Amino acid sequence: MLSGDLIFARILDQEVVVINSQHVAQALMDKRSRIYADRPYLATVEPFGWSYNMAFTRYSDEWRLSRRIVHQTFRADSALKFRPMQIRRAREMIVNLIDDPQHYHVHFATFSSSVTMSVVYDYEIVARDDPLVLLVINAMDIGIVMMTPERAMILKTFPFLLNLPDWCPGSSIKRDARISTNLSKEMVNVPFDYAKQHMADNSISSRASMVGEHLQRIGEQGEALRPVLEPALKKAASTAFAAAYETTSSTLMVFVLAMVLYPDVQRRAQAEINLVLGRDQLPTFEDRASLPYIDAVLRETLRWEPVVPLGLPHATTSEDIYDGYFIPKGATVVYNVWAISRDEKRYHDACRFMPERFIDDNGQLTDDDPAQYVFGMGRRICPGRYAADASVWSAIATMLVTLNISSAKDDDGKTITFTPEFTTGLTRHPVTFPCSISARSQMHSELVDTLRTAM
Template sequence: MPWSIDYRVGLSLVSSVIVACLITNLKRKRLPRPPGPTALSLLPTLLGLDKVDPWVTYTQWQAVYGDLIYVKLLNQNFIIINSEMTTKDLLEKRSRNYSDRPFIATLEPFGWAFNFAFYRYGDEWRACRRLFHQCFQAKAAMNLRPMQLSKARQLLDNLHDEPQNYVAHIATYSASIAMSAVYDYEVAPRGDPVVAILEKALYLGVKVMTPERAFILSVFPFLMRLPVWFPGATIKRDALLSRKHVSDMVETPFKYAQKNAASGTAAPSLVSGFLGGIESGDEARQFGKVLKYTSSTAFGGAWETTSSILQVFVLAMVLYPAVQERARAEIDAVVERDRLPNFDDRPSLPYIDAILRETLRWQPVAPLGVAHSASGDDVYEGYFIPRGSTIIANVWAMSFDERRYPNASEFVPERFLAPDGELTSDDPAGFVFGFGRRACPGRYTADASLWAAIAAMLATFEFWKDKDAQGQDVEFVPTFTNGLTRCPLPFPCRIISRPLDAALRVPTLPSPRHDQSVRQDFVESS
């Protein structure tokens, strides 16, 4: 008899829980979605969407719909978040539900499915992230600082010799740090073949790795089945070309690191640190695949973001000469113009950090970040967020929040300084580098690379608008690339060496450990 009573009680409890869950689920689904364009207004709204800079349209929607916006396109739900507070409430405080990635239809056809930044949240992503942290977490990143300072000196050398090629020199600087840390590969000061491979791969890739760009392929997947000669098959032709360049980017430097490790000449790096543990068998092959894809993700991501941000910095200095004048005065007071700034000087150079923060904010390198996905249904502030929704954090709106950053379109580093001249607690890196468990794992290395280059360039050069034949400033309106990341297109400027000690004007650099001819031969043979 006691057993039968317990059985009934248990059955009753289970039934109550099931009924309660059903009722809760029904109540949730009866809750409204966040405000946004309705079905009737969606078509004209989409026709007015800025196809090149969609974040501008999303920011304009904020005035109409608020910080949380819901859009439904066919069967896909999109949630656009326009404030840092709401983004952190969802992507950080509820990271268990918002750490997944949506399906992006262009990744596989264009060869970018290897990039673990786009992996679904799970064991494979965790394995890649663990390897990445071995080299780039905050403590490990400290070990890279001597190398970063050395690469900064090489950047100065290139700018001194060929200032007109500043875009290429910045790209080389960014790639050299990533290649050294990941593959123990010494990038040639100019014209390195592996850098050329990376540039070709990213040229097509960054344009298509966004939900907006991938949507058309999601709706019309047959486009990838068209013959390449067919009119309108541009996406198919671009995808085939992209796959080749991406394959070169993934395989070539990894084989180089393998060859060095086998010969016993490899210095410490992300790849060489783990190659010795790879033996044979399925598990070893899987680990080798994870290592290859992790290293490629680190290489590509570090190059693209660091290079783009430093080009924004140069643009800001050209347009706001008073900023660089104040920065040089601060540097000269600390280092007395007889050496370059180093990381020990950083606490004494708050204005340089303020410039770095304003560079991140003024033209965010990834205006919409990388989209997240909701793993389950959720309710926030009385609004229902369906499972599988694509979550887009509008970093652009956060950067241009006039309540937080008055005159946001202006480059004003002073907004990050307290009245006593010290840095405030406001740091745009908190939203520029992503949120929650999917925040950029290389942000500590990126921060140091950016600071080293910015401090060195301000100590050594002046940045001015170019002059025409009559000696007048050449005025221009900045234009930018578009896609997953955003970067200034080349603009006219003059980069002039400051009258410093001769040892600083033309830095003396050690010869690369790996000869350029050997490097070229390896790339061609691969």
């Protein structure tokens, strides 16, 4: 089967369906969500220590329980209470960027982890070099690179590679799996044990965290439920933590790259901010409706370089027929976010960063929002999407208010040119690149000094 919106292929013994259209994805994954809610078997998940991540769990009672835990904490109405913290963390990030601009990627990781760590574990991240942030960076960086479709296919076809002695050629995949597993175990257990210890110390605030609240509920409902509920809670917590780190920090890397390559966009965004906020105020969520171009910048950041370009693969639980095409049971279904974001009929000059494409003739936002497809669809849609959207908006708006992001210059004052490079693996984001990050003006420098004093 070969069609523009729906492609069928066979890779070795696996039947694969690739969806290249948001319309088709909605028709299948949303309207027939029960059929498309499963995950395919990935031979890398267990060996590389990623079985903790509910995103890869098969559609089952186990998955539904973990999903329900995450949903209760991160659903739209619950996520509203995180906003003051997200604004505060964004402002802390600005101070770090001013004080240490060369390590901007680390500051993004700290910011993206901080809200989730507080909400999930009641853990307050220190401004820089937090041990848990460094732990998740190490675990995720190696895991993301290893968890690729091609490596999964290799292990599925040649499982004996995991049993080769270390001295044997081809054993590197076994060594990588061992390292990834050890780091993943630490990332899962250390913060969870921290939350349990705080509960034992009768910390009132820890009981308001996701882990604390559910541990208390387990204690009230009886210890007989602990063997079922605690593993589901640990899986839900570590999944939320890992997902927030990878997707939010990657999106901010894309944003900074866009500001370096498209300085006119930054100038227009800052002009809107000056008009609405003036030069001596920092943004809050109450200002969001008055800053449509900032939202357009966020939308274009999601669309321009989607951080999960092929989504996470789904699998069919039964056979299906769509538009005359037969889709077999057990087929792997790839939701091609990249193809949707690069549709020239929908996005003219799609490779160019143009927030204006989301602004209508009246200066208002259009109905086209990439958040409707980049966070997934159906029963597997990202449960943390509301908090993620708010985190990215608070970070982008605060950076645009306080910072100038531009091309780096060498000692002779000449612009350093570079060709953007991107990571490979399950997710995709720019490799660190040369750029200049500084306070916009004396007034904004004084605002940053005020924030620094408050930290």
